[in-house]
Amino acid sequence: MTILVDYKAGNLTSVSLALSKVGVPHSISDDPDVVRKADRVVFPGVGAAGSAMENLRSKGMDQALVDVVRRGVPVLGICIGCQILLERSEEDGGVDCLGILPGQVKRFDFSLLPSPRPKVPHMGWNPVRFVRPHPLFQGIAQDSHFYFVHSFYPAPDQAMNILGTTEYGGQEFASILDGGNVVATQFHTEKSGETGLRLLSNFGTWKP
Template structure:
């Protein structure tokens, strides 16, 4: 099975590539749309600022790739910033349009809960996932549910039907896994999330191989 990692100049490409290889995948890291679309599934990684990432996707001509991904029902997994880019808009350093695959708005943690108690921003470290439902690609929920987050922004105003799992931070319900059709997003880093991260990534890959990774 061949997995394409979308290289637009921003992302934790090496760690994602190595995690996929450890799970037995052939990996293509590329910005070439034809080569990427020939893969069995795609991964959109991301580290950095939302507006910089969207600019890079425009500059590399990769924006059109996502229309083709949706049209052909090819499985796509967005990781961390890569998940946030799948939403409609972000307020990070201004107001920016995203890819619009998921309904919703990327908002910054305020750093204070409704009672005025401060909490740390960014949300960094291990947190437990709570599953709203089981995705099509996961036949059994993991026993170990702690995953590793590093982010200052989170998805809000999303379609509740797209929410798979969330974590609680401060008084915020942070979407951790989302899915709409053939597109899945993980706010945390599965490749850095120990037993649970490997479990989730492995099951997504197995579902891709079986052709059942979509709703």
């Protein structure tokens, strides 16, 4: 069974509706033991890394996520669920994250650019360049638009952990992370129209 992790993330409903739309049966759970035993996990998220980590820790869900990723089952992280796979975020004065992948989460800083500067948050539809083919991209064109809303971006240490990139304000950042059985999107795939739904549907049948 696919488990959608409930840790009070604001987009839980949207992700659940999108999974239902593409026919991925799932149940929503806030129980770390249920997540640990899942066959497939979707890990949503929106908002700030600090409160997300706090909510996860208060239930022991942080360790359950580390455990389920280790078991090798397919895991999909979305937005904050992507960022907190890394070791540490600059948000909220510095937050220790799950450390499943080596790297940091950094704030967009355009203060050195001439005016008019790119807006922060990075909000709207931006193309994603797939670095290499992947089963999750089946049926999705290179440079398709996905919906982003974030002020911080994932900066993994190793190039092998980057599966997709996006350009914003003249800067290229990792918009899809690849950790083998765990893939995570900085964009909101549940709010990215038919393209986003296709990615979710591909995830539903993916065997890493």
